Each structure stands twice: as structure tokens, then as C-alpha cells.
Amino acid sequence: MRGGTRPSGTKRVSNCGEEESRELRRGPWTLEEDTMLSHYIAKHGEGRWNMLAKCAGLMRTGKSCRLRWLNYLKPDIKRGNLTPQEQLLILDLHSKWGNRWSKIAEHLPGRTDNEIKNYWRTRVQKQARQMNIESNSKRFFDAVRCFWVPRLLQKMEQTSTSSSSSSSLTTQNQMDISPSPNYPAAPMVQNPNLISSENSMPAVTSPNTTISADSMAIISQQPQIPENSKNPLSPSNNYSVHNNINPILDDNCYYVGNSNFDMEGFNGEYPISSDMGSFYNLPSQSQEGNWTSYDMTDTLWTNLDDIWQLRDLEEMGI
DNA sequence: AAACCTCACAACCGCCTTCCG
DNA sequence: TCGGAAGGCGGTTGTGAGGTT
Secondary structure: OOOOOOOOOOOOOOOOOOOOOOOOOOOOHHHHHHHHHHHHHHHHOOOHHHHHHHHOOOOOHHEEEEEEEEHHOOOOOOOOOHHHHHHHHHHHHHOOOOOOOHHHHHOOOOHHHHHHHHHHHHHHHHHHOOOHHHHHHHHHHHHHHHHHHHHHHHHHHHHHHHOOOOOOOOOOOOOOOOOOOOOOOOOOOOOOOHHHOOOOOOOOOOOOOOOHHHHHHHHHHHHOOOOOOOOOOOOOOOOOOOEEEOOOOOOOOOOOOOOOOOOOOOOOOOOHHHHHHHHHHOOOOOOOOOOOOOOOOOOOOOOOOHHHHHHHHHHHOO
């Protein structure tokens, strides 16, 4: 929600009855300031931040107080690394909404828009840089869809199976490192590769987030590209996600391939094989049939499995 | 051991929207 | 209708911790 609200009948300028020119503090918050802010909000509630800052005796702007509270002090803030499920959800939601961090954060309980934004900038955009792709480009989202998402799904599945004696489709993923019992379980999806190998339709899976059977099938199919010409990162390879986290989200089905990102200069076709390998720094096959080195340094894609996955794509004739 | 580098994330900034007098 | 204040949002920066050379 954008825009502020102000209770009617209140003075706009109020500082608890005293006018003063205060020397405003900046920079990191001290424990004392945190305590003062927390105690004040516990007693009086949040909102009207400028007045709150003054009344609480904080030498901070209202904005600063609000940010500190929302991003750090609020009791339901979730700490720790983002789980693969959360990462997947972020990728999904970002493909739909772009840099609408607060909107994305609404669907990740306990995570703040700031945290998601930081994740995107430090991890995702870094990945894009390593591939020499604009992070908001169609190419990057194709790469995410075809390689990163399956990777996360695999990670989730590995974690799920390794932490449970059963590979039941309803097994709760155990990788959630949330320190707080107050948060809903992180979204869980089933590894499409496992599903396809078992020749069963994917059941989907989470009390919060599901990926549709069609979607999973699409993911598990790997890119569908006409022979001899197409890049596996074709925009035709969509997957959709049904998100049940929040009833606010009434448009439950969306397609990454139909994302709102800049598609300028993208014609849906890329050169394949060596060209693509060099473009994404991914393994490519030399004329002699030898595989060239895999230069990606990021931990997400340095697994040999990725190399074999790409090799599989080539062997599929794409 | 020290210098340097990289990364994650907290915090700030500026712009925008909303609301009310 | 308009102007100002409050609050929200996305982009950017500063900084400390940990890793590497």
C-alpha cells in the first residue's frame, strides 16, 4: 500500500508539546535507541513516525524510526538465509511484478522488502553480471527459468529427501532455517525431475505455495526448442505458479515467459551451442566433441550437474 | 600479520502518493 | 482545488565481517 494516512482531527505538526531544534542522529542504531523505540511502540503503537520519534526521545527522523522498526525491530522479522523455496518464490514474483519489493515481500512472511531487494542485488544481479546479461532482460529471465529454477527445485528436493525418511509428496521441506516458530512453513515444491522420473503428475505441495502440475511439467521438460536452431532459453517455455500464501493475491496464475520485463531486442531466438555457451559462460561443445571448461564461479551453478544438464539439452537436439 | 578484496545488509535519500485542512 | 505533511517505496550508499593474498 502506498501513501500515508493520518488520523483526522490531529495536528500535523506535533512534537509532544514542545518545539525544539534537535540534532538528528544518523548512522547505525544503538542498543539504547532500539530499546527506546521498541518500548515506545509496545506502549503506544506504531504510526505517525515523526511524532513518535520525538515523543520517544529519539534523535532520529520519523522515517529512520519507521525503517528501523519495519526492517529490524519488528517481532515477526525472520532472520537467516533465504531458503531455496523463498528464493524460488522471489524469482517467480519478481518475474511478475518486477522491482515491486514490498509487494513481493507481502508473500514472504517475515521477510522485508529491504531484505528481498538486497538479495536480488547481491545474488541475482551478481549472477547476471557474471553472465554478461542485463538482470532485468528477457535473456536473464530465460536463464533463470531454464537453469536456476530447476536448480533450486533440485536443491529443495535433495534437502527434502535427505532430511526425511520418506519421499512422500507431502513431506515438509526441512531446509527452512527460520529461528522462529511463529512463521508459516516456507513454500515447498516438488522436484519436477523426480516427478517426471516417477512418471506421475506432480502433486503440489505446500500449505502456502504450489506450483501447478502444468508448470512443473513445463519445467521438467526442459526447454522445448526446435531442432538445430533454438536456444533453450526460449520464451515459449513458460511455467506458472499458483500462490496460495495470501488471499490478496487473486491472480494466482502467472507466466514467467509473459513477464513484463523489457523484451526489446529479443526475438525469441538465440544461436545455440558454442554461441550460447560463450554467452552464458556455460559449457559448450567444441568441434571435436570435447566439452570446454565451465567457468561459472557462482556456487549456484558450479555443480557438475549443471554441466550434465546442459549437455543433456544439447543431446536433445536443442 | 597485515593489506586488500568481497559480500551482505543496514541505513539513507529522493521521489511519489495519499490525506487533510 | 491546492498546499503541506506524513508515510511508502525503490534506488543507492556506507560499513563491518569474513575471506584471500
